[in-house]
Amino acid sequence: MERTKTVGRRVRSWAPDGAGMRWIALGMGMLLCVGLALPMRTAWTPGPPEVWVADRDGGSVVGLDAGLFPARAVAARFPVRVAPRAGGVWAATAEAGFPLGEHTVAAWDAALGWRTLAAGLGPLVDLEAGVDGAALCVEFGLGGQPARVVRVNEAGAFDVTAHAGALAVCGWSGAGGAAELLVAGADGRVVRYGPGGRVLGAVVVGGELVDVAVQGTGAGARIVVLDAIGAFAGPGPWAEGARVVVLEPGLLGAASAADPFESGGAVEFAVGLGAGELGLVPDAEAVWVADASEPLARRFGLDGALEAEVVLPASDVGAVAGLPGGGALFATPGAVLRVDGMGQVQPGQGGFGFMTDVCVGGG
Numbered sequence: 001m002e003r004t005k006t007v008g009r010r011v012r013s014w015a016p017d018g019a020g021m022r023w024i025a026l027g028m029g030m031l032l033c034v035g036l037a038l039p040m041r042t043a044w045t046p047g048p049p050e051v052w053v054a055d056r057d058g059g060s061v062v063g064l065d066a067g068l069f070p071a072r073a074v075a076a077r078f079p080v081r082v083a084p085r086a087g088g089v090w091a092a093t094a095e096a097g098f099p100l101g102e103h104t105v106a107a108w109d110a111a112l113g114w115r116t117l118a119a120g121l122g123p124l125v126d127l128e129a130g131v132d133g134a135a136l137c138v139e140f141g142l143g144g145q146p147a148r149v150v151r152v153n154e155a156g157a158f159d160v161t162a163h164a165g166a167l168a169v170c171g172w173s174g175a176g177g178a179a180e181l182l183v184a185g186a187d188g189r190v191v192r193y194g195p196g197g198r199v200l201g202a203v204v205v206g207g208e209l210v211d212v213a214v215q216g217t218g219a220g221a222r223i224v225v226l227d228a229i230g231a232f233a234g235p236g237p238w239a240e241g242a243r244v245v246v247l248e249p250g251l252l253g254a255a256s257a258a259d260p261f262e263s264g265g266a267v268e269f270a271v272g273l274g275a276g277e278l279g280l281v282p283d284a285e286a287v288w289v290a291d292a293s294e295p296l297a298r299r300f301g302l303d304g305a306l307e308a309e310v311v312l313p314a315s316d317v318g319a320v321a322g323l324p325g326g327g328a329l330f331a332t333p334g335a336v337l338r339v340d341g342m343g344q345v346q347p348g349q350g351g352f353g354f355m356t357d358v359c360v361g362g363g
Contacts (some may be wrong), residue, residue: 046071051321051329051360052089053336054079058353061091061108063362068336068349074108081127083135084361087111090135092124099123100142105135105152109363117156126211129361130171132179138166149183149193161197168212168225174200182252184209184225192252201252203260205245205268211278215285215302222302223247224287226278230270242275243268244287246302269304273297279320279328288328290317297330297339308343319357331358 049063049071061079063072074089080103081092088109095102105118105127117135122145126138134153141147147166152158165186174180174194181193188206191199207227215222227243248265260266271289273296279288281299286307290297295312297320312330319331326341335350336358 048363049089050363051336051358052082052084052362053331053352053355054082054091054357055352056080056094056354056356058355061089062352063089064336064349068338068347070349074114076106076114079356081124081137081357082359083127083129084359085109085129085135086133087363089359089362090127090129092127092137094123095119103139105137105150105158107135107154117154118150118152118158121150126168127357128170130179130181131173132171134179136169136171136181138169138183147185149181151181159197161193163191163193167208167210170212170214172214173217182212182214182223184212188227190223190225190247190252203247203251203266205247205260205266207243210276213278213280215280215287221249222285223249223252224278224280224302226275226289228274228276241270241272242289243270244278244289244300244304267302267304269300271298271300277318277320279322279330281322281324281326281328283324284326286322286326288320288322290320290330291315292317297328299326299328299343308339310339310343310345312337312339313345313348318355321358321360323360329358329360331355 046069047065050066051064053062056078061074061076065071076093078094078097079091080094083090091106093104100123103121103124104116106116108114121139123140124137125140128136130136134151137150139148139150146162146164149161149169150158163183166183168184170182172180172182183191186208189204192201194200208229209225210228211226213224215224225245230241230243246267251260251265273291275289276292285302286299288299295315297310299308314332316332317330321329328339330337333354334352335348337348338346340346
């Protein structure tokens, strides 16, 4: 029924006439043509995992793509540490949810899924990827027992090297490409182990060494260690906080008690932060450290020069991973924070239950 409205003595019609209908039909036809010409919207999918995090309270190991969007979530019982492996990730889990209870080492990849490779271990304070593809972990000694370095291979076989006070381990490629270990600990020593746990060299740098890593390869490689108590009172802007020590590999060529600083083969510098982990930049001679309680991170050259300082959007950093180009990732309980090579904070990823570790690599 046609609606009308009386205005004075004139009647105004609200119904379109024939010409109006033609214009409406033409407009609708044009909209339909434009809609058909537009490409169909496809469902967004994340890229392959390039970063892995351990979400302890979330009960999962999560793979993030290059944009830090979740790409894979693997259920795990209280994961506490992660390390990259070919096509996947290594993980250390606290099976009972108790820091001093039983721990396991597990592996995940798309072909074989999640599998436990070493169970019944004590508390694990470090997990790293070895140069031969194995997982390296440090088992904290309890009840008067010495700490042990445990190497777990893809088949689940493992061997053990006892090292009193060990707190950190990393892989080292020895002569002929042999897989060796570098172990640092509470006694201020860095020890180089060969196959069968044979000591190939050692150096004393003092302090309480909580992390060790290798920067570079071949003759240009450097061994970098982190001293949590900062046993250093030399020149510099900070008198307190952790200390970084950079060693030439030749210092570990033989078991020697020579002072590495007097020989000129070591550089040390204070970082002014209560740091607990190193984040080496993979394509530069630089290292990131972050305060464990304050939202502050710094990048240093391996000569001790301060290169960047960043106020982070969250505190309680538990792990650091350096990125190509000079940036880094920082694991806080609820989010992964990202900083670029210019020291600028970039979008990260949140929503985690309680994150305890982050690593770059795997797949």
